Amino acid sequence: MSEIKVVSFDAEGTLVTPDFSYAVWFEAIPERYAERNGIDFELARKTVEEEYRKVGDQRLEWYDVRYWFDKLGLGTPDSVMETCRSKVCYYPEVGEVLASLSGKYKLVIASGSTRDFLNHLLRDIEPYFTRVFSSLTDYKQLKTSEFYLRVCQAMGVQPERVVHVGDNLQFDFVAPREIGIQAFYLDRKQQSDGRNALTSLIQLKAYLADADNK
Ligand SMILES: [Mg+2]
Incomplete structure (x- = not known):
């Protein structure tokens, strides 16, 4: 050898x-989406997950957090990701x-x-x-x-x-x-x-x- x-x-x-990523994709992003759109968290989460599904994990955008913040009208991801750091x-x-x-x-x-x-x-x-x-x-x-x-x-x-x-x-x-x-x-x-x-x-x-x- x-x-x-x-x-x-x-x-x-x-x-x-996977806890940090899970918190970003399925907690922090829906939370911000809910705030921005004045809807409750569960509805926001459903909507966001549906958008994830439409793109699917075979496309590179699926992995790109900046693409998603842009697409969902959420500003930039940095401060939101920072709030999840305790999950690392x-x-x-x-x-x-x-x-x-x-x-x-x-x-x-x-x-x-x-x-x-x-x-x-x-x-x-x-x-x-x-x-x-x-x-x-x-x-x-x-x-x-x-x-x-x-x-x-x-x-x-x-x-x-x-x-x-x-x-x-x-x-x-x-x-x-x-x-x-x-x-x-x-x-x-x-x-x-x-x-x-x-x-x-x-x-x-x-x-x-x-x-x-x-
Ligand atoms: Mg791996």
Whole structure:
């Protein structure tokens, strides 16, 4: 096995829980929509969710909080996102794993979240990372194999020397494997029986320690 140089992490669902994003999309945005339109929260939430559905997650706009604030007539998102910051929450093993790996490897984020979200999501752990890549903000695409290739190029590293971990089977496992990255699917809820599925990042740390000793 090639020597590992870079360990790449997805952000949401991998390092940080979905609570912050949920609060932005399904609480703070409907709340502001309700205020602006003088309607009650439940109706606002229904209306906003219907608008989300019409666009759908295959279009890039779906992920773009600025697009939504504009479309729904809500001004700019910054202060609204700020009100949700207490919802940023890391999985229990994250601090320990990052502290331990950051001494041995270059750590990067390879995320599908936009930078508007990453700025909040990574606030307490950002110092561990050499680079933060957002497929949407930086390359205007979802996490495709091409995105991972761009990440490797930017890091000046061959894909075989990169390990990536994330909680989406297509975006974090299939796509990076297509170009030869050693990818691991993180299945925190243990819903799959995949051989390469990890249930916590502690297992990634163990795998790397093991690979190191070979
Ligand atoms: Mg994820």
